[in-house]
C-alpha cells in the first residue's frame with residue numbers, strides 16, 4: 001500500500017489535527033503525518049503533535065517562504081494540510097505544491113469565506129445573517145483565500161436557538177469527519193481536478 005507523507009500546518013488548538021491522527025489510526029489510512037508546523041510557538045496543536053510523537057517546527061517571521069518549502073521537501077511531503085492555519089501560503093509553496101495543499105474551512109464556501117472570514121468570525125456571520133444551513137468545506141488551496149477547487153462539503157441545519165458558539169461546535173464535528181475523509185481520498189488518488197472543478201473517482205459511498 002502506497003503511503004503518503006503529510007505535513008500539517010496549524011495556528012491554534014489543533015482539534016482537526018487530532019481528528020486526522022485518530023482517524024488515521026482507526027481506519028489504518030495509508031497516511032503518515034511527518035511533521036506539524038505552527039506559525040506560533042504557543043499553538044496548542046504543537047502539544048497534541050508532541051503527544052503523538054510527531055516532529056514539530058515553528059515558522060514565524062518574514063523569511064518563512066523558502067524555509068517552509070525546504071522543510072516540506074526535506075521530509076518528502078506529498079500533501080500539505082492546513083488545519084486552522086491562519087497565514088497566507090507563500091506563492092513559492094503554492095507553485096511547488098499545486099493541487100497538493102488542502103484546507104478545511106468552517107462554512108459552505110463561497111458563503112462566509114475569503115479575506116476576513118475565519119474561525120469564530122465565520123459563525124458570528126452565519127448567526128447574524130440568520131442562515132438556516134451551514135457546514136464545512138475542504139478545498140484545494142490556491143492564491144485566492146478560500147478560492148481553490150472544492151473537494152468535499154457537508155451541511156447541517158441550524159436550530160433557532162443556536163448561537164455562534166453552538167454553531168462552531170456543530171460545525172467542528174463535521175470538520176473532524178470531513179478533513180480525514182478528504183485526506184483518505186487524496187491518499188487513494190481519488191480526487192481529480194479538471195478546469196477548476198474536482199471529481200471524486202469511484203468512491204463507493206460519500207458518507
Ligand code: GRF
Nearest residue numbers: 012013014015016084105106
Ligand atoms: C477550524 O474551525 C477550521 O475550520 C478553521 O480553524 C479552526 C481550527 O480549529 N480553519 P482547530 O485548530 O483544528 O481546533
